[in-house]
Amino acid sequence: MSGPHLKFYHQPWFRAFLLVVAIVIVFFVARDLATPASFGQYGYYRGQNVNDWATREVAFSGGSTTCQACHQDKHEAWAAGPHAGINCESCHGPAAAHPANPGQVRPEVPAGREFCALCHDINVARAKAVQQVDVAQHNPGPDCTTCHNPHRPLPVGMGGKQ
Amino acid sequence: MSGFVFPNEMEINWSLLIVLYPYITGLVAGAFIVSALYHVFNRRQLAPVGRLALVTALSFLIVAPMPLLLHLGQPVRGLEIMWTPNPTSAMAGFGYIYSFYMVILLLEIWFIFRSDIVAHARSSRGIARLGYTVLSLGAWDTSPRTLEQDHRLTTVLASIGIPAAAFLHGYVGFIFGAIKANPWWSTPLQPVIFLLSAIVSGMALLMLVYAVTCWRRKEAVDHQCLMSLNKYLWYFLILDVCLEVLEVISKMYEAEEAWPVIYQLLTAYLPVTFFGLQLALGAVVPLVLLTVARRAGSRSGQALTLLSAALILVGVFSMRWNVVIGGQMLSKSLRGFTAYHPPFLGLEGVLPAVVILALPFVILAVVCRIIPPWSQKAAGEEYYSSDVEVSA
């Protein structure tokens, strides 16, 4: 393409070509700098991220046995009653950080009739395996826990409430 | 919200800004196609807009990524799309296709305007001279032989630019068309529809830009040029509308699982923007007007053509809205719809959208000052060198 009239490096196409080459070089250098170190370790993604996720701290403990040592009474009652299938933290919320620091980090203590209603209120869609009461009708007024022990919920007089 | 939508669908994820994005890239593609008709296919009638089309395409191309960036949850990470593009992602191509196209377009503009730039550099002084010298990359030779070479390169670049432009926009259609999870988006026709509507909208835009620049410069609009654009516009528009309607008809005829909700979407949620703006005002009326315009007198013919162009711009915007927003209104539960009313202020509101839409015109005005794209009466000589003064 370079005619004899002009040295090739004076020609427009060469100047433009140089510019494009410069852009491409800058791109590759930038890409090399910007690609994370562990990218491609396991696949086409940043491998370190697997560790990021796996090492996140848990909020919920491993299970109800975690609570057994310190809350023997509750655990015993619970294990013998109909709520034994329900994890302590299902009602008490995340408590993984609680054992190390029981005074400071306190799990929730659920209260109120609406709480028990979550599982026991009448609902046509609800599995019949769970006893349902019409919360508005069933002994209205006091908290459910005045008559039922939440950890071993059998009615008063049937050995439920301690 | 009505009916049942999944909890994660309470709000629309792709908002007004994502409507703008395909709209703006579409305008780019369309304007570029016009310039290619002239520079590659030698449609001489289009000489008056040949160079204008290029700088218009550039102005809009510069703005195209802006709505995308603004919309990102993490805008500063936007460049990751260049560093680690996921080869299986339809969207990952954006960075590369965009950059490639930008380079091609800039090169083409540079070669076409180089002799102008050199002339400006020679005739100006001070800062302006320095600026033009940098722009010229120091290549000051304007001998006929070098210009001839420029010209040949221009044709090559423009020929590469056509598939690049088509790709840039066709693939935007693919971004939507390839989402199997969305029954309103998912169709192999989507890229073609996007491409055709892009061409249509870009042509319409260019006609209006051309008319306005003529009016500003107190020059007569080149009737032949406008009417030739009118004809091209008509052809592309009829194709576009047919495909858009075909898409809906085939969904209906196949009685897809989602057809009942799509039907509800069109009739209850998008009747105005789909039937009213996209199909009636944005397609049928312009088709008629464009036909009438070619038979009308010169003044009224031009007026009707420009009116059609304006209607088409509205129609294509509605089409983008109907696809982007409509597709998200429809819940993936196929049992409900999410409402969307863009806020006026805020990052994703109407105001920033208007600003973004206005920005290309500002850029265009600036570019036209630096390298005036107006051809002289000896149209067709794209590498003429002149001593047009840069108005200060």
Added chain:
Amino acid sequence: MRLSRRDFLVKGVQLAAGGLVATTVVGKVWPAGTTLAQGKEAPRDWTRVWEEHEWAFVVDTRRCIGCGRCVVACKKENGVPLEAEVTRTWVEQYAVMADGRTEVISPHGGQDGFAETKVTGEMSKAFFVPKLCNQCEKPPCVKVCPVAATYQTGDGVVLVDRERCIGCRYCIQACPYGARFLHPELHVADKCTWCYHRITKGLLPACVQTCPTGARQFGDLKAPDSAVKKILEEQPSNVLKPAMGTEPQVYYLALDRVVI
């Protein structure tokens, strides 16, 4: 198979870059990003770990009582604001009317439970359906991520790299199940991870652990006496939207046909 796919991906990028320079995908200079975890565990060799597991999730719709404890637990375990509408898991209540109409609700994802169902007309059946990420074997969300910020681990869980996600929300669009969302505080895509930080420590996902009735079950199909494996071998199961070709790994027992 995974290795060859990875090679293919790497090749793809090099081609996409124009094949101008043969670069390795792994950059050397960028400092390893700050981790989002406080845990200082030494990085494991995950390829080894992954070989030993194949997780599966089983949902028994007959057992769900719609208490929403799973939704609350999930949000607390994974730092999704309780007041946010978005959620990694949720519970839907279906009521199929005698005339064939189906009414579905999921107020606040079901996290506050369900009030007494108010139905007009005669009802033929009603039930709850818990939903979560299906950790599809062929995840469309991973396919569409433009920056490779979301990926599938070797043991079949789809994760999002919060340091790399750009928040474009394409993955949210691509998920047929509505399982993904933009995290309202972090502004990156978020989704159920099957509590990856728990299952890799041998614990159950928070939702499974807090389910009072065993409607949600989780396990390792490669474990010697895997309960979920037994269930899947003995009972008919189904997946959501099988026509999408995503091959979900959340298996539903007694899934009614009206459930989408």
